[in-house]
Amino acid sequence: MMSVAAARALSGGQRVFVGIGLPSTAANLARRTHAGDLVLIYESGTLGSKPTRLPASIGDGILADTADAVISVPEVFNYWLQPGRIDVGFLGAAQLDKFGNINTTVIGTDYADPKVRLPGAGGAPEIAANCHEVYVVVRQSKRSFVEQVDFITSFGHGRGKGDREKLGLPGAGPTLVITDLGVMRPDPDTAELVLTQIHEGVTVEQVKEATGWDLKVAPDLTTTPAPTEAELTALRELKAAK
Amino acid sequence: MAEITSLRDAVAQLVHDGDTVALEGFTHLIPHAAGQEIIRQRRRDLTLVRMTPDIVYDQLIGAGCAKKLIFSWGGNPGVGSLHRFRDAVQNSWPVPLEIEEHSHAGMANRYVAGASGLPFAVLRGYRGTDLPKHTDTIKTITCPFTGEELAAVPAINPDVSIIHAQRADRAGNVQMWGLVGVQKEAVLAARRSLVTVEEVVDELTPVPGQVILPTWAVTAVAEVPGGAHPSYASGYSERDNEYYAYWDSIGRERDSFQRWLEEKVFTTEVAQ
Numbered sequence: 001m002m003s004v005a006a007a008r009a010l011s012g013g014q015r016v017f018v019g020i021g022l023p024s025t026a027a028n029l030a031r032r033t034h035a036g037d038l039v040l041i042y043e044s045g046t047l048g049s050k051p052t053r054l055p056a057s058i059g060d061g062i063l064a065d066t067a068d069a070v071i072s073v074p075e076v077f078n079y080w081l082q083p084g085r086i087d088v089g090f091l092g093a094a095q096l097d098k099f100g101n102i103n104t105t106v107i108g109t110d111y112a113d114p115k116v117r118l119p120g121a122g123g124a125p126e127i128a129a130n131c132h133e134v135y136v137v138v139r140q141s142k143r144s145f146v147e148q149v150d151f152i153t154s155f156g157h158g159r160g161k162g163d164r165e166k167l168g169l170p171g172a173g174p175t176l177v178i179t180d181l182g183v184m185r186p187d188p189d190t191a192e193l194v195l196t197q198i199h200e201g202v203t204v205e206q207v208k209e210a211t212g213w214d215l216k217v218a219p220d221l222t223t224t225p226a227p228t229e230a231e232l233t234a235l236r237e238l239k240a241a242k
Numbered sequence: 243m244a245e246i247t248s249l250r251d252a253v254a255q256l257v258h259d260g261d262t263v264a265l266e267g268f269t270h271l272i273p274h275a276a277g278q279e280i281i282r283q284r285r286r287d288l289t290l291v292r293m294t295p296d297i298v299y300d301q302l303i304g305a306g307c308a309k310k311l312i313f314s315w316g317g318n319p320g321v322g323s324l325h326r327f328r329d330a331v332q333n334s335w336p337v338p339l340e341i342e343e344h345s346h347a348g349m350a351n352r353y354v355a356g357a358s359g360l361p362f363a364v365l366r367g368y369r370g371t372d373l374p375k376h377t378d379t380i381k382t383i384t385c386p387f388t389g390e391e392l393a394a395v396p397a398i399n400p401d402v403s404i405i406h407a408q409r410a411d412r413a414g415n416v417q418m419w420g421l422v423g424v425q426k427e428a429v430l431a432a433r434r435s436l437v438t439v440e441e442v443v444d445e446l447t448p449v450p451g452q453v454i455l456p457t458w459a460v461t462a463v464a465e466v467p468g469g470a471h472p473s474y475a476s477g478y479s480e481r482d483n484e485y486y487a488y489w490d491s492i493g494r495e496r497d498s499f500q501r502w503l504e505e506k507v508f509t510t511e512v513a514q
Contacts, residue, residue, distance in 0.1 A: 057320045059319075070421060123345065129369055
């Protein structure tokens with residue numbers, strides 16, 4: 001459901017910066033269903049990849065073999081990401097807070113002596129800053145959805161509305177958070193994440209239970225329509241393709 | 243002019259205790275065999291530089307070769323954590339590991355500055371993140387033309403950079419293609435360089451999208467077929483995805499890692 005909901009968020013010929021895992025599954029599913037001309041960009045240096053199966057890593061040879069162009073890593077970040085040529089950045093998170101700030105660096109507040117050392121930033125800080133919008137795809141639990149992240153790896157909305165503007169960040173930041181339970185969007189007045197949609201079979205109580213802050217619920221809460229036959233078939237084909 | 247030599251001799255001559263060493267390769271063309279030769283020769287106190295420390299750096303760190311890591315993303319791609327890296331950061335095992343942490347954009351620009359002969363690079367990066375609080379190689383600079391505040395990061399100039407490529411000719415000109423990551427910049431930024439190649443040929447056949455490192459820009463070339471395994475060399479081999487998953491079971495515990503070191507590194511002699 002999470003990959004289907006994420007795929008539906010993409011449309012037309014958007015240029016998407018894709019990470020491996022769920023974002024890659026979602027972007028490839030969208031390209032095979034309603035958004036055939038989606039432009040997939042991977043940080044390993046491929047522009048316009050059209051893989052015939054799910055890539056196993058961001059540097060899977062199939063991404064280079066099916067790309068419009070293969071470029072160096074400095075070029076990806078300097079020429080394509082930094083000037084704002086990419087519409088949507090897809091990010092995951094180990095921790096996400098109520099203002100959409102992302103932590104993938106350390107769990108625990110002592111950086112020098114962390115409880116858990118995570119992989120680190122990778123491309124995420126500049127993806128979060130420079131893409132026009134950011135979609136976060138993450139499994140939801142009380143541990144991962146926290147009031148305030150232990151470390152800001154990638155800036156979301158800071159401590160509220162206007163913080164991005166103060167820093168001169170060009171993109172709109174996280175506009176959509178898609179989880180296995182539902183969808184959240186920043187409140188237009190406060191930038192706090194608000195539950196706007198729940199997936200079929202999920203209750204609001206369940207989502208609140210899996211959130212580490214007092215989650216607000218939009219008055220016009222909707223339910224994610226169940227996956228269509230076409231989406232399920234495309235997803236199965238994508239996962240089966242070798 | 244690049245000397246064509248064996249992997250063993252190249253590492254013996256070019257990599258010294260205490261050096262700053264970069265082994266680059268962005269998923270593709272990762273110089274694994276060279277990393278294991280460094281372990282085999284028991285180098286110590288290295289400052290290791292790499293955008294994406296993955297399995298080969300897990301091995302070097304677990305074997306106690308490194309005192310410091312300069313990086314932007316450390317994980318086992320597509321699988322999960324690097325357990326030897328974690329053990330070193332969280333428990334100082336087998337030796338404490340100092341870290342200097344950046345983003346990919348920052349690291350890529352540090353190599354570009356190094357290759358360009360400049361002292362630093364500027365980028366629109368790190369804004370709003372906690373990275374500058376912990377990494378003293380991230381500073382702010384004001385653009386003299388617009389007044390915009392930008393991030394400044396110092397050049398990386400490794401003592402030695404090591405990469406893997408597809409081919410070299412007998413004169414030591416190196417040809418690579420496919421995902422070329424930041425390898426060219428890493429070599430040009432370094433004081434000394436070693437390129438391991440799939441094969442040495444009489445004459446290089448031009449390939450679309452190729453990168454050429456002329457012999458006079460490289461210190462040494464060693465022929466190491468399969469030297470990128472478990473990563474891959476486009477045109478020669480496929481990525482061994484199962485090995486990345488398998489590594490999780492080796493790297494997870496100190497005992498299994500030590501056994502792996504004994505069996506696969508210390509008691510294995512490289513060819514030549």
